[in-house]
Amino acid sequence: MRLDHLFARQPQTLSFEFFPPKTDRAWHTLEDTIDQLSGLGPDFVSVTYGAGGSTRARTREIIEHIQAQTPLTAMAHLTCVGATKDEIRALLDEYAGAGIANILALRGDPPRGSGGFTPTPGGCRYASELMELVAADGRFALVGAAYPEGHPEAADRFSDWKHLLHKFDAGACAAITQCVFVEDEYLELQRWASAQRPDARIIPGILPVTDFAAVKRFCSFCGAKIPDSMSALLEPLLDQPVAMRAAGIQFTIALCRRLLEAGAPGIHIYALNRSTATAEIVTSLRDSGHLSQPCSS
Numbered sequence: 318m319r320l321d322h323l324f325a326r327q328p329q330t331l332s333f334e335f336f337p338p339k340t341d342r343a344w345h346t347l348e349d350t351i352d353q354l355s356g357l358g359p360d361f362v363s364v365t366y367g368a369g370g371s372t373r374a375r376t377r378e379i380i381e382h383i384q385a386q387t388p389l390t391a392m393a394h395l396t397c398v399g400a401t402k403d404e405i406r407a408l409l410d411e412y413a414g415a416g417i418a419n420i421l422a423l424r425g426d427p428p429r430g431s432g433g434f435t436p437t438p439g440g441c442r443y444a445s446e447l448m449e450l451v452a453a454d455g456r457f458a459l460v461g462a463a464y465p466e467g468h469p470e471a472a473d474r475f476s477d478w479k480h481l482l483h484k485f486d487a488g489a490c491a492a493i494t495q496c497v498f499v500e501d502e503y504l505e506l507q508r509w510a511s512a513q514r515p516d517a518r519i520i521p522g523i524l525p526v527t528d529f530a531a532v533k534r535f536c537s538f539c540g541a542k543i544p545d546s547m548s549a550l551l552e553p554l555l556d557q558p559v560a561m562r563a564a565g566i567q568f569t570i571a572l573c574r575r576l577l578e579a580g581a582p583g584i585h586i587y588a589l590n591r592s593t594a595t596a597e598i599v600t601s602l603r604d605s606g607h608l609s610q611p612c613s614s
Contacts, residue, residue, distance in 0.1 A: 358611020
């Protein structure tokens, strides 16, 4: 199903994100995760690219597996990195032939150690330019990325938010944020964007908090803000992994509840190719009435 059609009729969605496994063992783990999480009835799932497009072949393999072998609606990530426009068009032909109808278009992270993003000769310079290319194809629903606190390379968050509007102008039917831990940052972006474009659908990205040290490392790279309340809750538990995981999951559930109560049009969970934490969060939100039950129920 095309996501623009889904969003037009469904005010709230649940979605998951996976990343390409690096080993055969990890591939089997991901297959098990997809099978387990499909029972939760997500509206769609996505598969990432690695930095510098390093997992392009694996991404294609996984997304085509999901589309062909599961009941899930699949969305492929596509970046500007390491591909010409002709190569991107060829990949779009392959995706369309495999029945994939949804693309998350990103500029993409440069290869590690490269010193920064450099456009590929004959390729796209910006996410909005990539979106224009895909939109011109006409066979795909387009989704973009949003950064409530501003992209790490942006001069400030408001200039980055203006770039987000360019993505909607280029054809995006929605945007998904990087991981959100502070609801006020997300809500401010949603209010600002809605004032400019009432149809701007921005879905908060949720990273289940199971390892606070890992969350801090991740945030140091992406620029996401860790609230004082999370630090106060989890710092004392760094040497108690079981207690830290339990407290982190409860923090994540409470955050999702506040976002949904404030009108977020769903949640997009970065599942990290594991099913347990994601299932706990979704089950709790459904039990409390914050998330709708899957359509099959």
